[in-house]
Amino acid sequence: MNNDWKDRIVRMSGAAVQKCMRCGKCSATCPNYGEMEYHPHQFVYMVERGDTERLMASPSIFECLTCFACVERCPRGVEPAKVIEAVRLEVIRQKGANHLKPDDLPAAADEDLPGQALVTALRKFAK
Amino acid sequence: MQKLGVFVCHCGTNIAATVDVKAVAEALGREPSVVVSTDYPYMCSESGQNLIKDAIREHSLDGVVICSCSPRMHENTFRKAAAQAGLNPYMVEIANIREQCSWIHKDREEATEKAIVLGRAAIAKVLLNTPLTAGESPVTKRALVIGGGIAGIQTALDIAEAGFPVDIVEKEPTIGGKMAQLDKTFPTLDCAACILTPKMVDCAQNENIRILSFSEVEEVTGFVGNFTAKIRRKARYVDETKCTGCGLCTEKCPVKKVPNEFNLGMDNRRAVYIPFAQAVPKVARIDPDWCNMLKNGKCGLCSKVCTVGAIDYKQTDTVLEEHYGAIVAATGYEPIKVDRYGEYAYAQSKDVITSLEFERLTNAAGPTSGTLLRPSDGRHPHTIVFIQCVGSRCTPEMGKTYCSKICCMYTAKHAMLTREKYPDTDVYVFYIDVRTPGKNFDEFYRRAAEEYGVHYIKGAVGKVMPRADGTLDVQASDLIMNEQLHINADLVVLAAAIEPSKTARRLATMLTASMDTNDFFTEAHPKLRPVESPTAGIFLSGVCQGPKDIPETVSQASACAAKVIGLLSKNKLTGNPCVAHSDEWMCNGCSNCASVCPYGAITYLDKDFRMPDRSTKTRRVASVNPAVCQGCGACTVACPSGAMDLYGFSNSQIMAEVDAICK
Numbered sequence: 157m158n159n160d161w162k163d164r165i166v167r168m169s170g171a172a173v174q175k176c177m178r179c180g181k182c183s184a185t186c187p188n189y190g191e192m193e194y195h196p197h198q199f200v201y202m203v204e205r206g207d208t209e210r211l212m213a214s215p216s217i218f219e220c221l222t223c224f225a226c227v228e229r230c231p232r233g234v235e236p237a238k239v240i241e242a243v244r245l246e247v248i249r250q251k252g253a254n255h256l257k258p259d260d261l262p263a264a265a266d267e268d269l270p271g272q273a274l275v276t277a278l279r280k281f282a283k
Numbered sequence: 284m285q286k287l288g289v290f291v292c293h294c295g296t297n298i299a300a301t302v303d304v305k306a307v308a309e310a311l312g313r314e315p316s317v318v319v320s321t322d323y324p325y326m327c328s329e330s331g332q333n334l335i336k337d338a339i340r341e342h343s344l345d346g347v348v349i350c351s352c353s354p355r356m357h358e359n360t361f362r363k364a365a366a367q368a369g370l371n372p373y374m375v376e377i378a379n380i381r382e383q384c385s386w387i388h389k390d391r392e393e394a395t396e397k398a399i400v401l402g403r404a405a406i407a408k409v410l411l412n413t414p415l416t417a418g419e420s421p422v423t424k425r426a427l428v429i430g431g432g433i434a435g436i437q438t439a440l441d442i443a444e445a446g447f448p449v450d451i452v453e454k455e456p457t458i459g460g461k462m463a464q465l466d467k468t469f470p471t472l473d474c475a476a477c478i479l480t481p482k483m484v485d486c487a488q489n490e491n492i493r494i495l496s497f498s499e500v501e502e503v504t505g506f507v508g509n510f511t512a513k514i515r516r517k518a519r520y521v522d523e524t525k526c527t528g529c530g531l532c533t534e535k536c537p538v539k540k541v542p543n544e545f546n547l548g549m550d551n552r553r554a555v556y557i558p559f560a561q562a563v564p565k566v567a568r569i570d571p572d573w574c575n576m577l578k579n580g581k582c583g584l585c586s587k588v589c590t591v592g593a594i595d596y597k598q599t600d601t602v603l604e605e606h607y608g609a610i611v612a613a614t615g616y617e618p619i620k621v622d623r624y625g626e627y628a629y630a631q632s633k634d635v636i637t638s639l640e641f642e643r644l645t646n647a648a649g650p651t652s653g654t655l656l657r658p659s660d661g662r663h664p665h666t667i668v669f670i671q672c673v674g675s676r677c678t679p680e681m682g683k684t685y686c687s688k689i690c691c692m693y694t695a696k697h698a699m700l701t702r703e704k705y706p707d708t709d710v711y712v713f714y715i716d717v718r719t720p721g722k723n724f725d726e727f728y729r730r731a732a733e734e735y736g737v738h739y740i741k742g743a744v745g746k747v748m749p750r751a752d753g754t755l756d757v758q759a760s761d762l763i764m765n766e767q768l769h770i771n772a773d774l775v776v777l778a779a780a781i782e783p784s785k786t787a788r789r790l791a792t793m794l795t796a797s798m799d800t801n802d803f804f805t806e807a808h809p810k811l812r813p814v815e816s817p818t819a820g821i822f823l824s825g826v827c828q829g830p831k832d833i834p835e836t837v838s839q840a841s842a843c844a845a846k847v848i849g850l851l852s853k854n855k856l857t858g859n860p861c862v863a864h865s866d867e868w869m870c871n872g873c874s875n876c877a878s879v880c881p882y883g884a885i886t887y888l889d890k891d892f893r894m895p896d897r898s899t900k901t902r903r904v905a906s907v908n909p910a911v912c913q914g915c916g917a918c919t920v921a922c923p924s925g926a927m928d929l930y931g932f933s934n935s936q937i938m939a940e941v942d943a944i945c946k
Contacts, residue, residue, distance in 0.1 A: 178762065184758060
């Protein structure tokens with residue numbers, strides 16, 4: 157049980173894992189279910205339990221398509237995709253794989269690149 | 284100089300553990316006017332009350348302050364004790380040193396100090412108390428039951444049985460409500476019609492019951508014991524007193540394609556129709572939206588075939604005014620609309636149906652005469668998927684936050700009956716939890732799983748996709764196997780959440796009865812007064828108060844009737860003397876008080892006043908009906924001129940309390 161880790165994931169994602177009522181709607185609706193070792197409802201439960209290592213070591217977190225079908229359908233407003241996104245971010249940070257700094261942004265800006273992609277990149281890779 | 288007594292209760296250790304009760308009694312004993320101040324372990328006990336009574340007599344007390352629990356708990360107990368000792372009961376004040384002090388504080392010293400301050404405030408108030416006498420009002424010995432489903436029927440029958448006249452107002456052309464649409468009822472599987480229709484007939488035959496069907500309550504005025512209701516009797520274009528219910532008109536009517544609401548639009552009825560064979564009253568109704576005669580004056584066939592001349596195309600709405608002593612809300616429920624949950628494809632496929640539609644499809648009086656057939660092609664379904672909690676237990680954005688309570692059991696019933704009638708059918712039930720508290724309920728559900736081989740799967744359905752071959756691809760999760768499943772289903776049944784009738788909100792406003800955020804009527808106390816509204820004289824029966832099944836509805840309906848009978852058997856009601864009154868000389872006639880009054884207790888009168896210069900002036904002034912006023916005090920706050928005041932809680936008394944606390 158790693159409470160610090162759990163709190164950090166919850167804070168980063170803004171998602172409410174404690175609201176989960178274990179209905180399995182997220183996993184029922186997931187279009188990439190078959191590719192995952194751990195499934196959306198398990199992500200949520202593992203974060204709630206503070207089950208850090210297994211989840212962060214699993215390639216499943218990169219199988220999530222971030223299609224947000226689970227967020228759309230969850231009857232309790234848990235937002236599983238946001239939880240998974242936060243775990244991914246945590247893994248990237250721990251690897252020290254911050255590829256982008258705010259100063260790098262103007263150079264990276266390309267006319268064809270959507271503005272949202274830049275913001276996402278900053279959020280994902282910067283500290 | 285007034286003489287006051289102070290009595291400090293220990294409430295066992297509830298108060299005494301946190302508050303030094305002896306110190307409180309001692310400190311309050313030093314207050315001016317206090318001639319006796321003492322403490323006792325249980326002031327509400329017989330000996331505690333005797334202590335108070337003896338002190339009142341011995342010291343000829345003019346007022347009493349009791350430092351104890353909340354006045355909600357024991358104010359009446361102590362008022363009665365005071366009255367027995369010859370003191371006006373409204374000369375008793377309670378200082379709440381339990382809920383508002385000992386229970387919420389930990390520090391003994393601070394809590395004791397606060398208890399003393401609360402006691403001082405009560406002393407300051409009681410010094411300004413005046414003896415009050417409660418007024419009396421008569422009781423009209425007739426009840427109004429709004430809604431003619433099983434709840435309304437049971438309440439009406441019980442009230443009528445006790446000898447009081449009852450009117451049932453039902454907005455549909457027949458009583459019976461939702462129960463009339465059901466096939467079998469859990470957990471004993473009696474046929475709903477077999478147990479309901481005799482009760483409907485009892486209503487029709489009981490001389491104390493008048494059924495006002497196809498009618499709606501439009502306006503309610505008055506107060507407990509003395510309500511006046513205006514009831515709109517909608518035109519049915521058939522004379523209720525002449526129609527024999529022979530049904531000839533419904534056979535001859537040429538307009539045949541009217542969606543039949545009783546079968547939830549799954550088959551058609553005529554423009555003139557009787558909702559179902561056992562309807563009460565069994566009287567036809569012409570639907571003006573479809574009738575050719577009413578729309579363009581061409582037809583008149585029904586009036587030609589009617590042997591008793593009951594058809595009346597010129598009939599108009601009439602409004603009936605009636606007086607009642609008590610009003611029962613029994614407005615029931617509706618299943619929610621499920622098309623908003625796009626993942627279940629309810630709007631795309633005819634073979635995705637709600638549970639109530641399933642009831643009609645298995646009912647012998649339904650559109651398929653009780654044979655379970657797919658609505659799309661009329662074939663037998665071989666794989667059926669039941670989905671639980673559709674719109675229940677959600678965030679407010681996604682649906683209803685509550686559990687609809689009846690779905691687990693009726694789905695078990697549907698699954699069991701399907702397997703019994705059609706053993707070659709595979710039946711799947713997707714559940715989050717199976718909730719079956721109730722007598723013989725869990726046994727019933729286990730029977731479905733164990734004896735009837737219903738596949739219960741812990742998990743949810745993610746999406747239902749209609750396929751080209753007419754089947755439905757159900758994608759779901761099985762949480763115990765940790766798998767995502769695909770089931771090729773012929774029929775999908777959605778256990779839709781239930782919500783209060785849309786008419787309930789308007790009715791609650793009319794009755795000034797309170798509702799919760801889900802539009803269920805609120806009870807006066809969730810445990811101890813579950814069938815009464817906080818508004819005096821308004822009672823609650825059935826699902827309008829919260830989701831419940833038939834056994835629970837009938838129990839509650841009878842409990843509600845008992846409360847109504849208790850009220851109607853009184854000849855006079857004692858009112859609450861702590862009501863508002865206005866100083867007519869100060870009132871400027873602004874109407875602020877009338878607009879904030881939640882009970883409609885304030886009216887305005889044009890009154891003649893003799894002015895200082897001896898002229899007579901007509902002024903518009905507020906007048907409070909003490910029988911309607913509940914003493915909430917909203918008007919006293921809204922009044923800009925300070926004319927409104929409350930007996931027992933006057934502005935000066937409240938200011939004296941504040942001053943005593945701030946001293």
